Amino acid sequence: MRPPWASARQNTDRHRPRLPRRAMPGSESAMPQDAPPAAGPPATDSPSGLLQLVFEHAGEGISVFDSQMRLVAWNRRFLEATGLPAEAARVGQPLEALLRLMAQQGEFGPLPDEAALQAEVQRRYLALRDGPPSLVQRLRPNGRTLELRRTPTPGGGFVMLYADITDRVGAEAALAERQRMLALLLQRTEQGYWHIDNEGRTVDANPAIGRILGVPHTALIGRSIFEFVDEANAEVFRQGMRQRDAGLPGGYEITLRRADGSFLHCFNNATPIFDAQQRKIGAVGLISDISPFKRAEQRLREASEALARQSQVLADTLNSLDQGVLSIDSQGHINAWNRRTIELLELPEELMHHVRTFDDLLRYQTEHGMVDPGPGSGLRGRPAVYQRRRRDGLLLEVHTHTSEDGSVVRTYTDITAEAQARHALQESETRFRSMADAAPALIWLSAAEGKATWFNQRWLEQTGRTMEQELACPWPERIHADDLERCRAAYREAVGERRPYSVEYRLRRHDGSLVWIVDNGIPRVGEDGSFEGYIVYGWDITERKASEVALRAAKEEAERANRAKSEFLSRMSHELRTPLNAVLGFAQLLENDSDHPLLPLQRSRVEELMRGGRHLLSLINDVLDIARIEAGALQLQLSAVPLDEVVGDCLRLVQPMADERRVRLLDQRPHRAAASPGPQVRADPTRLKQVLLNLLSNAIKYNRPGGQVRLAWCAEPATGTLRVDVEDNGPGIGPGQQERLFQPFERLDAAHSPVEGAGIGLALSKWLVDLMRGEIGVSSRRGEGSRFWVRLKLAETEAEAAGGVDSRPQPLAPAPGGPPAAATTPDTSAAAKTVLYIEDNVVNQLLMQGMLSMRPGLRLLVAGLPETGLVMALQARPDLVLLDIQLPGIDGYEVLRRLRAQPATHDVPVVAVSANAMQSDLQAAEAAGFADYVTKPLDLARLLSVVDRLLAG
Secondary structure (H helix, E strand, O other): OOEEEEEOOOOOOOOOOOOOOOOOOHHHHHOOOOOOOOOOOOOOHHHHHHHHHHHHHHEEEEEOOOOOOOOEEEEEHHHHHHHOOOHEEEEEEEEOOOOOOHHHOOOOOOOOOOHHHHHHHHHHHHHHOOOEEEEEEEEEOOOOOOEEEEEEEEOOEEEEEEEOOHHHHHHHHHHHHHHHHHHHHHHOOOOOOEEEOOOOEEEEEOOHHHHHHHOOHHHHHEEEEEHHHHHHHHHHHHHHHHHHHHOEEEEEEEEOOOOOOOOOHHHHHHHEEEEOOEEEEEOOOEEEHHHHHHHHHHHHHHHHHHHHHHHHHHHHHHHHOOOHHHHOOOOEEEEEHHHHHHHHHHOHHHHHHOOOOOHHHHHHHHHOHHHHHHOOOOOOOOOOOEEEEEEOEEEEEEEEEOOOOEEEEEEEEEEEHHHHHHHHHHHHHHHHHHHOOEEEEEEEEEEOOOOOEEEEEEHHHHHOHHHHHHHHHOHHHEHHHHHHHHHHHHHHHHHHHOEEEEEEEEEEOOOOOEEEEEEEEEEEOOOOOOOOEEEEEEEOHHHHHHHHHHHHHHHHHHHHHHHHHHHHHHHHHHHHHHHHHHHHHHHHHHOOOOOOOHHHHHHHHHHHHHHOEEEEEOHHHHHHHHHHHHHHHEEEOOOEEEEEHHHHHHHOOOOHHHHHHHEEEEEOOOOOOOOOOEEEEEEEEHHHHHHHHHHHHHHHHOOOOOOEEEEEEEEEEEEEEEEEEEEEEOOOOOHHHHOOOOOOOOHHHHHHHHOOOOOHHHHHHHHHHHHOOEEEEEEEEOOOOEEEEEEEOOOOOOOOOOOOOOOOOOOOOOOOHHHOOOOOOOHHOOOOOOEEOOOOOOOHHHHHHHHHHHOOEEEEEOOOOOEEEEHHHHHHOOOOOEEEOOOOOOOOHHHHHHHOOOOOOOOOOOEEEEEOOOOOHHHHHHOOOOOEEOOOOOOHHHHHHHHHHHHOO
């Protein structure tokens, strides 16, 4: 039984010495009220005095209780160990009262109420009164560790000793940790630890030496080190042991023989070990595998030999060159040359074995009239490339290559024949260019890589540039950007086949004006048959192109309306939402993957991916709105809308976009009293917010950096309306463009800007405002910004009847900038349920598997074909079927009809999963009997909610 109060041992006081009535030293406040204070230090000639001295100078806390469990003696350290105040310790104080005081002070830990406190005090009291001798440790609330020793006395009382062992416990723990770390180091290190006695027998070893020798380290105990070496290395061991016998540590290389017979090069750091009497009792060796270093040494030797062979090959190569090569170090000393150098410089061969520096060589050449003396004739006095003619007329071209360290390599090449050929070519080119300059065509020459090398006079007159300017002008500056890649592609294709080409493009003149040119290139071939480039002649076709443009513009104007409609239909195709399903779906899986949470940088990238996907989805939904408006299928719910609340929400939503583009938002709504609800307009709240968000985001996107956007409104009592203004100080819109501003798919000049968009936002806003029986317009001037305004009827009451119900399907992803949908908490009712997913698209199958994996107790079956799905439904009897609509062979409606025709699957709920998101699609699915309709891109939270609801069914 563990003693409760500090686990002290009990004692008796039957034979305790009689003490004076005053308290023991260390607690004057404990003396009885009727006892006089001590008159000086206690006398040491009596047992009481000696006992008092012992109590006073004891390093431990002491308390003595008699057989009635009353305090009879104590010292100061007893109070410190128990946390009792000095006034609590009095002769005759009951043990139970002291325990209760300690409990109240928290010495026994937290006790919830008086009953618990009383129970704890009683438990500890009984244990101290009746318990056997004991020695235990106790951790006090202040973090100190006490060792408590309870010793019963013969009279039925006990003596309790209290020792603070906090420092000792800490030292023991630190020593144990050091020993543990040392043992762990020996176990984990890759360096072998080999402890031997004076005879070379193994006393201890770690796993690393076992791996080195190929023997379990426990099997090494008692074995001699000489079992693991050949005779040559045994002598190395003996020499090392003689040094250890002399008391000397040392290191040496040793080749150990492993258990499989192979040898391993190692290095041994050996240290002798002595006992307390300084007698050598063995040695410890730290063995390191140095085989990689030995192999590196071997590779270095082989590399040095290969380098020597390569140096000889290099020397042979230099001597076979047709160029002279002379190498000079940074101090001007000649360190290498080849035979061709001696021939071209007309030097005697024996001279090169005697001259030491380039200056010595130059002095010899000057003295023999080979070079002209004077400034500029030294090593660094001439250009990097120059020519000089020998006395016999031979023309040399000299190249000087200087390295970063100051060393120089000079080459000498005989270019006599080349110079003569170049002179003849120049005469031929002069004649050609004279004829080309007189031709009416635009003619230019190109090198093999396509760079222009010459233009005729007619070309220069057309561009208004000089020859130097034209040669320095890159092709991207000559050719209109829209034509550049087409011209390059035509040129690359022609060059690859060495054939003629023809291409039309817009040429930019010196003044920035453009002319249409048709170029016809003819390959130029050298005497050796090599391709040298093109000779190109062209004509000005500007007038012809103008006629073509006028004709095309007339045709395009007639087809523009149909093209806009076609673009709308193509944007809404099934193939547009299907890949978006993968983008948004897998992004949601990454965001909600609790098993593999994303790093902050990865999460920000996924958020950008989600933001882009949601933006594209919002564009799709906008186009669906336009389609519904055109078909007359979109109904709005008009009511009294608090304008202040809607505008405040919109400003908060666009504030991050404004901050990103450094655009300042100015909220200039009229001031109103705090209790005033503000104006209310008759509108659909969702659609009004959609219109205002579009105007605000456009004002930010098409603004200038550092610009501002002002939002204000004013009531118009005469007409019972209110006008909301959104004004920016961007580039403005010209009068001609304002007429096309609210037409669908018109982006005006923004189509060539980096601002993203599809040109449907303003058209949709106009239609929505019209449906809310309001007006929308713009006033703008170039360079002064734009002001868009919306005029709506003021509401007569705060709760007008709705004008209809909004039939648009809710978006499956949050609006751009909104938070991503979160996966709902798994429904435990879905445990051990089976779901069958019929889908022919593999990516969609993988996505569904990932999303439904968030329901661990759910079993998912996947069928890639409708026929396979019907068979699996009959065999597996699923609890829920997820069914794609557009399937190969038979569509989802036919699959649903066949499932309903079978008794086994007649009542199984079936959910349509499709990229078709028109209202008519949802109505058709409902009429066919689908339990629900989930549109692609899939929203994780929406999908799991539908699955949980139907499985809980």
